[in-house]
Amino acid sequence: xxxxxxxxxxxxxxxxxxxxxxxxxxxxxxxxxxxxxxxxxxxxxxxxxxxxxxxxxxxxxxxxxxxxxxxxxxxxxxxxxxxxxxxxxxxxxxxxxxxxxxxxxxxxxxxxxxxxxxxxxxxxxxxxxxxxxxxxxxxxxxxxxxxxxxxxxxxxxxxxxxxxxxxxxxxxxxxxxxxxxxxxxxxxxxxxxxxxxxxxxxxxxxxxxxxxxxxxxxxxxxxxxxxxxxxxxxxxxxxxxxxxxxxxxxxxxxxxxxxxxxxxxxxxxxxxxxxxxxxxxxxxxxxxxxxxx
Amino acid sequence: xxxxxxxxxxxxxxxxxxxxxxxxxxxxxxxxxxxxxxxxxxxxxxxxxxxxxxxxxxxxxxxxxxxxxxxxxxxxxxxxxxxxxxxxxxxxxxxxxxxxxxxxxxxxxxxxxxxxxxxxxxxxxxxxxxxxxxxxxxxxxxxxxxxxxxxxxxxxxxxxxxxxxxxxxxxxxxxxxxxxxxxxxxxxxxxxxxxxxxxxxxxxxxxxxxxxxxxxxxxxxxxxxxxxxxxxxxxxxxxxxxxxxxxxxxxxxxxxxxxxxxxxxxxxxxxxxxxxxxxxxxxxxxxxx
Numbered sequence: 001x002x003x004x005x006x007x008x009x010x011x012x013x014x015x016x017x018x019x020x021x022x023x024x025x026x027x028x029x030x031x032x033x034x035x036x037x038x039x040x041x042x043x044x045x046x047x048x049x050x051x052x053x054x055x056x057x058x059x060x061x062x063x064x065x066x067x068x069x070x071x072x073x074x075x076x077x078x079x080x081x082x083x084x085x086x087x088x089x090x091x092x093x094x095x096x097x098x099x100x101x102x103x104x105x106x107x108x109x110x111x112x113x114x115x116x117x118x119x120x121x122x123x124x125x126x127x128x129x130x131x132x133x134x135x136x137x138x139x140x141x142x143x144x145x146x147x148x149x150x151x152x153x154x155x156x157x158x159x160x161x162x163x164x165x166x167x168x169x170x171x172x173x174x175x176x177x178x179x180x181x182x183x184x185x186x187x188x189x190x191x192x193x194x195x196x197x198x199x200x201x202x203x204x205x206x207x208x209x210x211x212x213x214x215x216x217x218x219x220x221x222x223x224x225x226x227x228x229x230x231x232x233x234x235x236x237x238x239x240x241x242x243x244x245x246x247x248x249x250x251x252x253x254x255x256x257x258x259x260x261x262x263x264x265x266x267x268x269x270x271x272x273x274x275x276x277x278x279x280x281x282x283x284x285x286x287x288x289x290x291x292x293x
Numbered sequence: 294x295x296x297x298x299x300x301x302x303x304x305x306x307x308x309x310x311x312x313x314x315x316x317x318x319x320x321x322x323x324x325x326x327x328x329x330x331x332x333x334x335x336x337x338x339x340x341x342x343x344x345x346x347x348x349x350x351x352x353x354x355x356x357x358x359x360x361x362x363x364x365x366x367x368x369x370x371x372x373x374x375x376x377x378x379x380x381x382x383x384x385x386x387x388x389x390x391x392x393x394x395x396x397x398x399x400x401x402x403x404x405x406x407x408x409x410x411x412x413x414x415x416x417x418x419x420x421x422x423x424x425x426x427x428x429x430x431x432x433x434x435x436x437x438x439x440x441x442x443x444x445x446x447x448x449x450x451x452x453x454x455x456x457x458x459x460x461x462x463x464x465x466x467x468x469x470x471x472x473x474x475x476x477x478x479x480x481x482x483x484x485x486x487x488x489x490x491x492x493x494x495x496x497x498x499x500x501x502x503x504x505x506x507x508x509x510x511x512x513x514x515x516x517x518x519x520x521x522x523x524x525x526x527x528x529x530x531x532x533x534x535x536x537x538x539x540x541x542x543x544x545x546x547x548x549x550x551x552x553x554x555x556x557x558x559x560x561x562x563x564x565x566x567x568x569x570x571x572x573x574x575x576x577x578x579x580x581x582x
Contacts, residue, residue, distance in 0.1 A: 032381070043453075107302060
């Protein structure tokens, strides 16, 4: 192992020596890429920096963040109902992630492994939903929930997202790729459709299921327009809505308490940034696949 | 049981989609043909009245124009920058992988959070942008409060958020180009510039087309940045279609007119989506490589 590494190191340094004249161009490329990376990361640093300032220091350009002042985070957690927003976001996001993945597993299994009258039509209905932009559903769904007397509830935030064409489509494609011989064999051994689903299909589809679940989690955590419109009380706000009001309410009364707003932003971003660090590869796959939503 | 089970399995998904995605379209059509607001107990049939009101409304025309402008100034720069960067970061290496994941990061961030950060950075008095300009001896700019500038400032935020996604998709598209073509071009004496324009650019066209359609669809549905950063202002300078929809349909409670606006945008996007469907096969292929 060590020798191989040394070998490849030597090979690399040899290659570097050979391409020495081209080095300035290479460095120029890297410089542009690094500058762009800096432009992407800088706003994140800005959140951290401002969140650690004292309100009185915000207007001072060279304000130092030392000594660390975590007052804004304490204020966000104690002074305003951020824990409540966080709880709402968690309830809604987890319910949607579980529900959306489950409905997708069931439907994808039926679409990929069973024959029934109307299958093609129903599947067309499922993928057709990918073409429908969500804004058309806003007013009717609002009226539907108003009619049920269920506006401003967790149910209103959860129900419309319990199935998505993307999840069903993605899982069905994956399940079609699993060899039919595996469930044929199980069927000969006497296993029913239901048993085959849970003992064979689900374990084998795990990579696709995790992409679907991650993707559902992410888009739900960031969901904005529906919770903004369908909730009215402060107790029902998700974290995105809470953050929006935190900025807006204060803006109307003058200048926002920027350290507090930035602490809130950091809290709202944290779960996804952590998820991104941990499962970046899967997230990228989920999103690039989700692009035909 | 064997006969019923498949239906039971698809039922939950189909029921949710039918109730919250398909029924709303039917309902919207019905609503758009009626006049109904919070003051009227009974909807009143007005035929195409709402559509006439919408199309002749100066506010709607403004919204349509502002949305188009936003899309025009945000999409092409995003794609151009992304293709340029993708060419640099497509070759597999550890450093390139790190670059790609940094660029991609804004894609997972909530639009509200991004709106809040840029609202701060574009603040006229104390924002980072103007602090930088002043440090260079230039006068500050009213990024979000100047009616002539605000929509461009929001487009800049859109570019910041979307370019990493386009880089990743482009990088996947670039890797599908056969290496042999570049070798052949090199043997024929083509400079890197010629190789880009004569090999890379035409061969990555399907990806460009896909990204273009997708970004235009996204651009026409811009809402959150506007909601968070400018609330459609100053003086309706950033009032995009969705913002207008929410203002008429929800704040003014005119659900008939709001539904007409929603259906108008829907039909517009369907037209664009129809183009997108022609590339579906290619796209599905990306995720599995």
